[in-house]
Amino acid sequence: MNTYQKELIKATIPILRESGEDLTHYFYARMFTAQPELRNMFNMGNQANGRQKSALANAVLAYAENIEDPSVLIGVLKGIGTKHRSLNIQPEHYKIVGTHLIASIGEVVGEAATPEILDAWTVAFYQLAQIMIDLEKRLYEENAAKPGSWNGWRKFVIKKIVPESSEIKSFYLYPEDGKEIADFQAGQFISVQVFVPELDLLQPRQYSLSSAFNPEYYRISVKKESGLAPNPSGLVSNTLHAKAEGDVISISAPAGLFHLEKDSQNPLVLISGGVGLTPMLSMLETNLMSFQNKKTIWIHGCRNESVHAFKNQLTEIKKEAKHLETFIFYDTIETDDETSNQIIKGRVDLHKCKEAILLEEAKFYICGPEMFIKTQYETLLSLNVNQENIFYEEFGPQLINLN
Template identity: 35%
Template sequence: MPLSPQTRSIVKACIPALEAHGLDITKEMYRRLLDNENIRDLFNMSHQKNGDQPKALAFAVLAYARHIDDPTALKDMIERIAEKHVGLNILPEHYPHVGTALLGAIAHVLGDQATPDIMNAWKEAYGFLADVLINREQQIYSAHAAEKGGWTGWRAFRISNRHEETADTVSFTLSPVDGQSVMKHHPGQYLSFKLTIPGTGTERRNYSISSAPSDAQYRITIRRQDKGVVSNWFHDHAREGDVLDVSAPAGDFTLHTPARRPLVFITAGSGITPIMSMLDTVTADSSRPSIHLIHNTKTPESEIFAIRTHDLAARGLITADIFYSQMNTLPPRTQGINFHTGRLTSSWLKNHDDREADFYICGPTEFMTTVIQALRDQGIPKEQIHYELFGSASDPFLVTQA
């Protein structure tokens, strides 16, 4: 059932209040939610501590209010949220808890301004959005259950191989304990994990799949993060033979090149992780388009998947430009690769763009913002720019560009 005209009018009238107090509302909402032990375990507490999750939700609520007359404009944001929820195994019964906390937070922060009409309007608006998400998530769950090797909920996987990629990056190959097949992921997707960490409790995280699609196993690649509870646990404690709870592949950052356009992959640091899955997929295709990798890292020693990407370049399957931000001298020239000192710049991109290409971008927020802005300034259509938002989508520019 569509929202009533009165509700839409009231929600739009609340936009100035959301602009002024939206973050206060979402912080209060999460405070209420996290008092519930059954709900607290669903959230990434690191994103609570650094404020990313409240910021992301505040922006999402404001975007919803601004587009309340036509929420279809938010379809990409809704799809991204639905995929993340599916990865974390969010279920319909969780939504009433969120609604109660959100409405309570609105009333608490706005005080006397939160009239009965305003509260009723937001109750209806939240219920409408919750139904949209629940329906989409159920579609994804059903698709996972129906797919060969697919599953819903948590499935036990054993670490069958651990490989040190660099000093601070490790890859883990995961094989299902039941010995059955697994659903082939779409290159660029991630796996979500439910972990019990001593001294911390239950944590849920998602990590990009770095291998090409397979019906037998997955590989994830994890870079150690400063004060990262889960990444440090993987590095310090996860060993071959350990069993982990894993949900089916999810995520909307995937390859889609219907016109077989040239491909340009632009990455920084561990942002190459989901891109590696794409590279291994497209380079195995005999009818592949031209493929260009632009990667940014500190030094050759920090370059994740260097052996693999350099081999692809040497075999003529890709061309590459590698930027070393902490190097004054360059490594010996390698076939198919141009090495550079310093960081990738907007001016360099301007001189090396391909207007016919699809661009896939992954890296730190500031890096992606710079790259996407440079491409947009050059007139690259929005539809040809694709990127992954790691963690909570708390950067307004990236969310609106997506």
């Protein structure tokens, strides 16, 4: 990419800032009209709620703003590539996306999108695509080299379903072929693919693994979301909750950059909201099974006791784990006796447990809804926690960029 083309790309930044989401909305509609089979690969819930178009608009803008040195985006690109590996995205998909994205720029921007600008964006896109293809090639190779791992989709049998709260169920997934399964790092996720009759489509979703590694099965714990047709946001979770023991689903091998650091001796502070406790439970169990038994602070918030998943399991773990301290927040409490139940009324407020969490060299992990993550992250910074020691997992397309 030459200097003139880079200047043309930078000249489009104001347009992207003002109309980026209009562009990406048009792009997805154009691509799905021309290639309807791709709707089986994309999360149509995120298409309906606008999160996917926002994420793509932010990514295109960030690329334009850093066109002089795209390497500064490598952390973000690695996260996207990891998600792509779990969804079995292949190099040919980039050509499809490129064709429709460049055409969309021309059709949405109109006369301002001169042939020179479209040529510059074509070069820019395929430069980025090659970065992603090369990155994902390495991820596929690394994944294939792991014992028990696989690329693409593999069938698993739901052998056990356990209600964990009024809205969360755990699914124990065993390989249909009976062969070895891959180990994972606590905090990682798998992609699940199910057929959704209401959409007449296969749909993928990512769910955190909610237990320490067991060589016989994977466990995910899924909240039944309330969004039904015409909004497909909750259709996959509802489809899963309607499954029975013995049913078969397809999953991809474990993936994800949000996980415990292997062999780290640092104290842990695990902060979760709602179903965001699932990767934290994997971390907690993994720590319990290790010989390290690092000092661990468990902080969790949810609406009330009925939706509090794994509360009995946490109680049992706490009896065994002397290194564990817990702080539980409920929006509403049905009993007046907060103290005996060790429950704090209200939303998670880290100031209420700051004496416990401000441990030397502690690592902080946050998972939950977008505003929950932002609130806890900003609170930790206000408490002078080193930014490099804070990690977070955002469910769905990446819209948060705090580090």
